[in-house]
Amino acid sequence: MRIKDDMKQAALFEATVxxxxxxxxxxxSVSKIAKEAGVSPATIYxxxxxxxxxxxxxxxxxxxDMSRAVLEGFDPTLPIRDIFQNVWLNMFAYISEYRNYVQFTEQFASSPYNELVNHQEIEKYFKPVIAVLQRGISQKIIKDVDFDILATFIFYPILTLSNARLCRTVKLNDAMIEKAFTLAWDAIKL
Amino acid sequence: MRIKDDMKQAALFEATVxxxxxxxxxxxSVSKIAKEAGVSPATIYxxxxxxxxxxxxxxxxxxxDMSRAVLEGFDPTLPIRDIFQNVWLNMFAYISEYRNYVQFTEQFASSPYNELVNHQEIEKYFKPVIAVLQRGISQKIIKDVDFDILATFIFYPILTLSNARLCRTVKLNDAMIEKAFTLAWDAIKL
Amino acid sequence: MRIKDDMKQAALFEATVxxxxxxxxxxxSVSKIAKEAGVSPATIYxxxxxxxxxxxxxxxxxxxDMSRAVLEGFDPTLPIRDIFQNVWLNMFAYISEYRNYVQFTEQFASSPYNELVNHQEIEKYFKPVIAVLQRGISQKIIKDVDFDILATFIFYPILTLSNARLCRTVKLNDAMIEKAFTLAWDAIKL
Amino acid sequence: MRIKDDMKQAALFEATVxxxxxxxxxxxSVSKIAKEAGVSPATIYxxxxxxxxxxxxxxxxxxxDMSRAVLEGFDPTLPIRDIFQNVWLNMFAYISEYRNYVQFTEQFASSPYNELVNHQEIEKYFKPVIAVLQRGISQKIIKDVDFDILATFIFYPILTLSNARLCRTVKLNDAMIEKAFTLAWDAIKL
DNA sequence: GATGAATGAGTGTTCATTCAT
DNA sequence: CATGAATGAACACTCATTCAT
Known part of the structure; x- marks a missing residue:
């Protein structure tokens, strides 16, 4: 038995996105994806x-991939604000480089496919960040609000800012990223 | 000749959503939508x-429909914070009653169909709110940040909070809506 | 009861052609023909x-219509060659003015619709010409060949010469029509 | 993988005709053709x-196929009349055996499909015959008439004689073919 | 492992025709 | 007489998937 070809695997991934x-x-369609990836439709199976x-x-x-990038340089000993700022910067770096990936996940998340994935499994990847959030609440640094609401204000705006239309009209520079983070932080901080 | 049947029009709308x-x-598919609406596929055309x-x-x-609901009781003479709070409450009322409509628009907005609509036309409906935002900035009540970033923090979280998963696990009550608005306001206020 | 509208009848005829x-x-399609004629599809019925x-x-x-035009000035007392020449000239005049009609009949004749018409009924219109042909044979002016073969050489080339492609590349002038008739006559004459 | 099946190709050809x-x-319709050929409609694609x-x-x-048959035994060294007679005989042999093919081409030629083919490409197949025609003109054996008119009298009558109705009523025998050729030759010869 | 051929089931859409007005 | 609304049936075509090689 030959070994499955990693090149093909990767080509399919990129073609799909x-x-x-x-x-x-x-x-x-399967055949369009196959053609884009340069393989036969049957190969996908x-x-x-x-x-x-x-x-x-x-x-x-x-x-x-995204979680790995976001948690790069994650240091739980830093002040909570700095931890979050680091997460933001990582996130923006990721979005800038792999905007197409993020765009795919957004479309996916609001499609019925979303129901097919085990979200707890995925949240696990982001566990360290969630832990910090909870620490912030107990230390009275972060507002004592339902976790989902907090998440909505910290994580969701980042994704939104990566929206195709927005990114086309506004080229996000470092100063704006700073400002955007300030808005997020002001929202959740006590 | 027969006259066009408003019932059919409405049935198609609901079936599509x-x-x-x-x-x-x-x-x-067109035929599934037709069947759901109780008409022939050809009738859709x-x-x-x-x-x-x-x-x-x-x-x-x-x-x-959404813009009409959101602007209900809009009073530009009120304090800016109150204006926004009113918009939030309207929005939540709308989301509670017509969650399926909102869900549809979210899926739509991240699909390629989104490119087919004239967004300026739609933003027009929300013009009064945007005007208040600009007034807030010039009166040093709201942070002087790019408009798109502000919008990201005021409008998008509301939509996100209507997310199916979230709304299923958390039944948003009045107190939580208040709190959520506080987060949004803290984000944008100076 | 109102009278059927001749204008509509004529409009349908022209639109169909x-x-x-x-x-x-x-x-x-019926609806395209209706639109072209400026009436409702139902009106066609x-x-x-x-x-x-x-x-x-x-x-x-x-x-x-064609037979009426072709037999204009038909005079059985003339020499046979002159009778046929007159038919040719009438035919060409008709083709020049109503090329679209002729084109329609050609397409019709080689389609399965052709089986639906009573051809004997239509040949009746051209009876006088056929009679002259038979007279020519018995007077040893025209070759004694099966009638269908003769017809093929006299009438069919006229239609073919009206072919869209041909008429586009060659603008038929009087001299050429004369020549073309000579070919036809040489073919059938003894 | 399976290999393309020549049997299917041929079955589709015959079913279409x-x-x-x-x-x-x-x-x-595509599905009727598919059924006639014994394949799935999708297979046609x-x-x-x-x-x-x-x-x-x-x-x-x-x-x-027709051009191959018509040019069988083509010998440019023969007298021009003999060359054309040979073409006629080949043509009739072809028409007798493959009347359905000829019928198809006639219907095709007067349909809008006709505009989709490169006619120069097809005329190329018949080039040798055209060359002889031109030689005949320069040797004063054939009338000096526009080429399209000559073609109308030599080639089209043959096709017309294959007409379904005609061939049904008249069984063309060798003597009649001879006579028909005489008509064609008399038409074009000087 | 990899593939092009093959297909039943389905797509979006148009059709000829009927119906209520 | 005239019509736009309405539709079952059919259209050309594409789909996800399987199969033989």
Whole structure:
């Protein structure tokens, strides 16, 4: 038995992201993805059980990649504000470099595919950040609000700022990223 | 000749929203929508040029409806904070009653269909709110930040809070809505 | 009861010819023909039993019109050659003025619709010409060949010369028409 | 992987010719052709880009086949009359054996599909015959008339004689073919 | 492992026709 | 007489997937 070809695996990943971003889930047929990746449609079924699994696994791969990038240089001993600021900067760096990945996850998250993934599994990747949030609440640094509401104000705006339309009209520079972080921090801090 | 049936028009609207929310744009075929609405697939083409136009017009109808609801009782003579609080309360009322509509618009906004609508046309509906925002900035009540960033922190979190998962786990009560508004206001206020 | 509107009848005739010539029988749908004629699709069914009858009756109308034109000035007392020359000239005059009608009949004749018309009925219109042909044979002026073969050489080339492609590249002038008639006559004369 | 099946290709060709002759282009739907050929409608799209290409390629295949048959035993050293007589005999032999193919080309030629083929490409197949025609003119054996008019009298009558109705009523025998050729030759010879 | 051929099921859309007005 | 609304049936075509190689 030959070994599965990592190049093909990667080509399929990139082709899936690219096509879904360009033409949406609906129009991204298996054969179009195969052609974009330079393989036969049948080959996709060597690597993935079916189309659904191809798309869901692409999403999970991105989320894993994203969490690794976001937690880079994570230091729980720093002041809480600095920890969050570091997370923001990592996030923006990631978004700048891999905007297409983020765009894919946004489309995915608001599609019915979203129901097929184990979100607890994915939240696990971001656990350290959540822990800091909880520490902040107990230390009366962060508002004592339902966790989901806090998350909405810290994490969601970052994603939104990466929106295609926004990023096209506003080229985000360091000063603006700073300011944006200030808004997020003001929202959650006590 | 028969006259166009408003009941059919409305049934198509509801069927489109329902199906897209349940199974996504991709799987919401014209014939499924027709069956859900209780009409023949061909009848859809009496009311809409094609599937795309059916979906886009559904989106626009919702956005119009939403803006009407959000601006209810809008009073530009009130203090700025009160104006925004009113918008929030309207928004939440709308989301509570028509969560399915909001869910539809979210999925729509991150799909390629989004590129087909004239967003300036839609933003027009929300013009009064935007004007207040600008007044707040010039009166040094609101942070002098790029408008898109402010919007990200005021409007988008509301939508996110309507997220299916969140709303399922957390039943938002009046106290929480107040708190959530506080976060938004703290983010943008000077 | 109002009287059927001759204007509408004529508009339908012209619309049918025009559309069939431009896009063929297949693509000439009832509703397109109706739109071209400026009436409702339903109105067509006031004047014609169905689409088939609309097209067949259009064909028959043209054939009748054509026979009237071709036999103009028909004089059986003239020499046989002159009679045929007169028919040719009439035919060319007709083709020049109503090329679109001729084009329609050609397409019709090689389509399965052709089986639906009573050809003996139509040949009747051209009976005088056929009689002259038979007289020519018995007077040893015209070759004693099966009638269908003779007809092939006299009448068919005229139609072919009206072919769109040909008429585009060659503008038929009087001299050429004369020459073309000479070929036809040489073919059948003894 | 499986290899493309020549049997299927041929079955599609025959099914297309048969159906178009029987019910016309319009009524010859892709699924009917597929059923007649004993394949799935989807399979047609393995062999042809779309319906149009299926029909046009069927036409071109026939024309190529026909030219091969017509030029059989072509000998430019023979007297010009003999060359043309040979072409006629080949043509009739072809028409007798493959009347359905010829019928298809006639219907095709007067349909809008006709505009989709490169006619110069097809005329190329018949180039040797055209060359002889031109030689005949310069040697004062053939009338000095526009080439298109000559062609109308030599080639088209043959096709017309293959007409379904005619061939049904008149069984063309060798003597009649001879006579018919005489008419054609008398038409063009000086 | 990798693939192009093959397909049943489905797509969005248009059709000829009927119906209520 | 005239019509736009309405539709079942059909259209050309694409889909996700399987299969033989």
């Amino acid at each position: 690219k096509l879904v971003n360009e033409i949406g889930f609906s129009a991204s 060597v690597y993935h059980k079916n189309k659904e699994e191809l798309i869901v696994s692409t999403y999970i791969d991105i989320k894993q | 329902k199906l897209v929310n349940e199974i996504g744009f991709s799987a919401s 009496v009311y809409h040029k094609n599937k795309e136009e059916l979906i886009v017009s559904t989106y626009i109808d919702i956005k119009q | 025009k559309l069939v010539n431009e896009i063929g029988f297949s693509a000439s 006031v004047y014609h039993k169905n689409k088939e009858e609309l097209i067949v009756s259009t064909y028959i109308d043209i054939k009748q | 048969k159906l178009v002759n029987e019910i016309g282009f319009s009524a010859s 393995v062999y042809h880009k779309n319906k149009e290409e299926l029909i046009v390629s069927t036409y071109i295949d026939i024309k190529q």
